[in-house]
Amino acid sequence: MSKKPSISIIEVAQLAGVSKSTVSRVVSDRGGSVSPEAEAKVLAAIEELGYIRNHIAVGLRTQRTWMVLIMVPDIANPFWAETARAAQDGLEAAGYSVVIGNTDWNEVRQERYLGLARSGRFDGLILNSVTNDLEAIRSMRIPTVLLGERSENPCLDTVGTDTLAATRRALDYLWATGHRRIAIATSEYGSERFLSLRRRAYADFLAEKGLSLDPAIVFQIRLSEEGGRELARSILALPDWQRRIDSIFCGNDVLAIATIEALGEAGVIVGRDLSIIGLDDIPAAAHCRPALTTVRKQREKTGRAAAELLLARIADPERPFEKRLFPGELVTRESVAERRADQ
């Protein structure tokens, strides 16, 4: 395990009896301009020496690393895992290696990864940003695609779900099943310029139905298991909560499922005492009890689209920004009760 002497093209060239230019020509697969004999000698020397191309050096020279970084906020959430996997497929097919950065909803970590990108280590970035400072990301001038819409006029390529419409679909379903005291629980990146799309859909919905927005039932919460336990506590702590809330739209399934679980431990039966609807449709949504009614996001398509847009951006840095949003699809299961509409 000692520092390997690191054999380079120079040694290969010597052994093969050619110049290092020639060695470089054969190892860099840009084909052409090497005689079969020379190539054979070089290949033999490479084999004999166990030469391995140093991509750090290649990267320095060519300004290309053939690596792409996908940054997600929660590696343990299957939604991200599967979206990343789909993107990975598309990128690898184009010759890139993909590597994942877990920001853990943490700005410091995100900054750290962005620093990596800035310092030339990746040819492209796919990320779900933990912050709203998209401008900072854009100004890095690294090909980037955003996973998840963050504003309506993007300054970056964007792929994701039409969150406004998906949230609306969930809310409409709650309404149709007779719910009138609908709460929302979602994370908030906290600037008024970038009011979360889920929150905006919620506000629009209430306004349209002539309902007033009760700040006490707008929960700002991390979209995680921990958030779910916290949400359950917040609900239960609300004086006379059953009068004030008959249903909750949760910002994602992980939160929804954890909330159901935590509420269950407190004796509240979701799907009867309280309705919960999620967003994502991760595998666990079908497995938990009660099974979660939710709005499905199209992970596969989203991931693939992310890869496509990134490849297009790398190929042409000047092309206009593109946004590709996919519709969500309602999946009804057991966590939403049917109430009489006049209740």
Add this chain to the structure above:
Amino acid sequence: MSKKPSISIIEVAQLAGVSKSTVSRVVSDRGGSVSPEAEAKVLAAIEELGYIRNHIAVGLRTQRTWMVLIMVPDIANPFWAETARAAQDGLEAAGYSVVIGNTDWNEVRQERYLGLARSGRFDGLILNSVTNDLEAIRSMRIPTVLLGERSENPCLDTVGTDTLAATRRALDYLWATGHRRIAIATSEYGSERFLSLRRRAYADFLAEKGLSLDPAIVFQIRLSEEGGRELARSILALPDWQRRIDSIFCGNDVLAIATIEALGEAGVIVGRDLSIIGLDDIPAAAHCRPALTTVRKQREKTGRAAAELLLARIADPERPFEKRLFPGELVTRESVAERRADQ
């Protein structure tokens, strides 16, 4: 989004009126040997120019990238996600950036990532290998720690759970609750030199109890949701299966939970008609119905230990190999029935 002109220490040096050596001394944090005035001028120039250090170049020069790659077979499995997260904490504290590679149980992908490592992009590797060719990994001479014991005499640093003991614990519990026709379902990396530790524990257990090994109830299956559906099908396809199997040890929780689910759809009630015990204790184990009895692995400790061993290896490439195994802990829930011991 055009190629940035990439301002380097040369421009900074010019603007600051010093040599690039001096600039380098201030940006490389090895402190020392720069006058306060020079430093101030350099810092000002950096600020004005928006200089960003190119780590590809640094990496080429210093042979250090300050990046570590963690390779896991299934990013969507919370077990890996959390273990990786713990390792990430330890590594970042030491100044490294960590990035995750998802091999998806795929040798080609693993090879691709190893290629990245070989070509100088990472200072260290933490991986759960999809193959048994540990020698190939060792011979790369890159600081590496294995996540998960693969053989008893390791040629690499290893951290993980004492799989032999953990499996044994699960089997003993099945025995203690009266099960006598115990099946096993786990993946197999397929060489006799490296018989899976789970399988070995199983064989030892049967031998000790004087039970014969029935190959028909030794299921070789991928440790995934898909594997669970396949396993359910295999069980159901076995003629007179209820006579032949009263319980199954599943190689991990993802497999166990998916199997419970699939069996449930076929009308088999786990915890009554059949007992299932898992390994890992992922969050879903507590949430599924019936809740899964399993053996808990210590993800946090494992991840931390991986970081520690890797750091130690990087610091001293010649130190003897170390193996750190943590015990598993039985967590009883609902998926294992209590049978009369004489049944």
Add this chain to the structure above:
DNA sequence: CTGAAAGCGCTTACAG
């Protein structure tokens, strides 16, 4: 404390 110079391992016009 500071600068000139060599060099990390490669690629790429430029001649030939």
Add this chain to the structure above:
DNA sequence: CTGAAAGCGCTTACAG
């Protein structure tokens, strides 16, 4: 088809 040379952006002895 092939080689000599310059250079990617940095670091690091070596002098001073």
